[in-house]
Amino acid sequence: xxxxALKGTEKVLMIxxxxxxxxxxxxxAIRAARRSFPEMELFFFTxxxxxSLFSENPFLDGVITLDKNRSRDWVYQLKKVFEIRRHRFDVxxxxxxxxxxxxxxxxxxxxxxxxxxxxxxGLFYNLRFEHSSRKAYAAAERVExxxxxxxxxxGVTLDLFLNRQSEEYAxxxxxxxxxxxxxxxxxxxxxxxxxxxxxxxxxxxELIRRLRHRYSAKVIVTWGPGERQVAEKLRExxxxxxxxxxxxxxxxxxxxxxxxxxxxxxxNDNGTKHIAVAVGLPTVTIYGPHDPVSWTFPDPRRHxxxxxxxxxxxxxxxxxxxxxxxxxxRISAEVVYAVCENLIESLPELRKFAPSGVxxx
Numbered sequence: 001x002x003x004x005a006l007k008g009t010e011k012v013l014m015i016x017x018x019x020x021x022x023x024x025x026x027x028x029a030i031r032a033a034r035r036s037f038p039e040m041e042l043f044f045f046t047x048x049x050x051x052s053l054f055s056e057n058p059f060l061d062g063v064i065t066l067d068k069n070r071s072r073d074w075v076y077q078l079k080k081v082f083e084i085r086r087h088r089f090d091v092x093x094x095x096x097x098x099x100x101x102x103x104x105x106x107x108x109x110x111x112x113x114x115x116x117x118x119x120x121x122g123l124f125y126n127l128r129f130e131h132s133s134r135k136a137y138a139a140a141e142r143v144e145x146x147x148x149x150x151x152x153x154x155g156v157t158l159d160l161f162l163n164r165q166s167e168e169y170a171x172x173x174x175x176x177x178x179x180x181x182x183x184x185x186x187x188x189x190x191x192x193x194x195x196x197x198x199x200x201x202x203x204x205x206e207l208i209r210r211l212r213h214r215y216s217a218k219v220i221v222t223w224g225p226g227e228r229q230v231a232e233k234l235r236e237x238x239x240x241x242x243x244x245x246x247x248x249x250x251x252x253x254x255x256x257x258x259x260x261x262x263x264x265x266x267x268n269d270n271g272t273k274h275i276a277v278a279v280g281l282p283t284v285t286i287y288g289p290h291d292p293v294s295w296t297f298p299d300p301r302r303h304x305x306x307x308x309x310x311x312x313x314x315x316x317x318x319x320x321x322x323x324x325x326x327x328x329x330r331i332s333a334e335v336v337y338a339v340c341e342n343l344i345e346s347l348p349e350l351r352k353f354a355p356s357g358v359x360x361x
Contacts, residue, residue: 020271
């Protein structure tokens, strides 16, 4: 692999479009690049949905945003290209490497354009990265791109930096819900944009009732744009006074601030889970057909997952139209509760919430 002979003062753009989790997976690479080259000008290009995740990131000099709802507006697209070109980037690293991000990379005019040269997209790049066939955490895969720059990597811990306004919002939200720092707070995220990632609400409700009964836990159900009705439905099904629907947050930093007050996060494979990881929560994730190794932080003491196996042989082809979802149906509330119970009773910061008389090894 060719390594660039950088002066350390270059202007670098990192590109990651798409979802919240995808964007957060780039934060270890951003941190590593900044620490290796303190004088480098470092920018990040992402979609509007994820931009607030980087509003307080001290390792970045700037964030360029893309409105995905204007994907067919070619005037807007060309203006975005000119915006990128005005920066005169020396290096562009395209973590996503799909046709659209590849086009932006090529059009940037950068001297060095780094991306994955598969599926005929190699023409966009003059330094091509080849993915390993070995499964790895998505953040670790992105860090591998930095080998071209000779960057020293310092782990794959995700970064989300809160600010005073978000902390005040979280404090105010907890007061409005009648919650205190002495409560055992569990965040639950039952939503997903993709139907094949949604574990049934009825099972979430059963799980919540079990956790409420054993640990007297208070539950905050989180939601995003267009999802409040799902959160309200889960609260209704849970039939418990200790279940609260989180208030509307103005941005993802505010959501992260609320999550930072919780002790444990449960949920589907979605962006909220990755925000929970970034603010330091242990997690239990229920997976549909996606690869848990790629999307679960690699610390089995604090981050556990469940997946109903075996998956259908043609899962990748059928998952978007699949109505059976046998992979999710195989996961019972009882099994998820057992995993949560083991996690709670194994972690020192959670063990204090175990009922008296429970034997903890």
